[in-house]
Amino acid sequence: MTNGSVRTIIKQYVKRKIPGVNVIRAHMSIGAAMLINLSDVLTSEGMQISRELPLEMTCFESRMGSFPITASTPVSLRIRNAGAGKARLEGGVKLTFQTGCDRCLTEVSTELELRFCRTVVLKAEDEDADELELTEERQLDVETFVHNEILVNWPAKILCKEDCRGICPVCGQDLNKGECGCDTFVPDPRMAVIQDIFNKNKEV
Numbered sequence: 001m002t003n004g005s006v007r008t009i010i011k012q013y014v015k016r017k018i019p020g021v022n023v024i025r026a027h028m029s030i031g032a033a034m035l036i037n038l039s040d041v042l043t044s045e046g047m048q049i050s051r052e053l054p055l056e057m058t059c060f061e062s063r064m065g066s067f068p069i070t071a072s073t074p075v076s077l078r079i080r081n082a083g084a085g086k087a088r089l090e091g092g093v094k095l096t097f098q099t100g101c102d103r104c105l106t107e108v109s110t111e112l113e114l115r116f117c118r119t120v121v122l123k124a125e126d127e128d129a130d131e132l133e134l135t136e137e138r139q140l141d142v143e144t145f146v147h148n149e150i151l152v153n154w155p156a157k158i159l160c161k162e163d164c165r166g167i168c169p170v171c172g173q174d175l176n177k178g179e180c181g182c183d184t185f186v187p188d189p190r191m192a193v194i195q196d197i198f199n200k201n202k203e204v
């Protein structure tokens with residue numbers, strides 16, 4: 001591959017708008033309604049609280065980029081006491097976000113269904129990944145909680161379709177839209193040497 005073709009690919013990548021990158025940072029308000037006080041449920045035996053809250057997050061922001069959330073069910077939460085200073089949190093949310101196909105960068109809508117299943121503790125005794133430690137105010141910040149759940153459940157691969165053909169490594173053409181005719185065969189330099197010897201012998 002020549003330097004020229006590498007530059008072409010970079011140019012193609014820059015020209016193709018990578019989804020989310022230019023989205024204006026969405027307003028993410030954390031109102032009082034999104035904080036749930038867990039003081040009672042952590043200390044009172046048999047206590048249980050249930051909440052259905054609208055998701056206020058309109059854009060999922062992470063180091064991977066910004067992904068607009070286009071639809072969401074309410075966040076459902078059931079928290080019940082599970083001993084002194086402990087509670088079990090269950091529930092879920094289903095949301096749709098916009099992202100780019102991992103192979104061709106085409107914008108795709110992806111649905112993510114999250115099921116929550118965590119133990120809430122006032123103070124973590126050991127490092128249990130399932131445990132969620134609360135602040136001194138004993139409040140659960142629902143938006144931050146959902147944000148972290150999205151992060152750990154982020155799909156490993158997002159494709160526009162199962163058999164997406166991606167983009168041509170030479171010219172950057174979306175191969176789902178047709179062949180570009182580029183020679184994408186990269187010969188192994190070791191094979192080239194053998195080929196030379198073979199050709200030489202033929203000449204003799």
Ligand SMILES: [Zn+2]
Pocket residue numbers: 101102103104105106159160161164165166
């Ligand atoms: Zn694709």
Ligand SMILES: [Zn+2]
Pocket residue numbers: 168169170171172173180181182
């Ligand atoms: Zn090409």
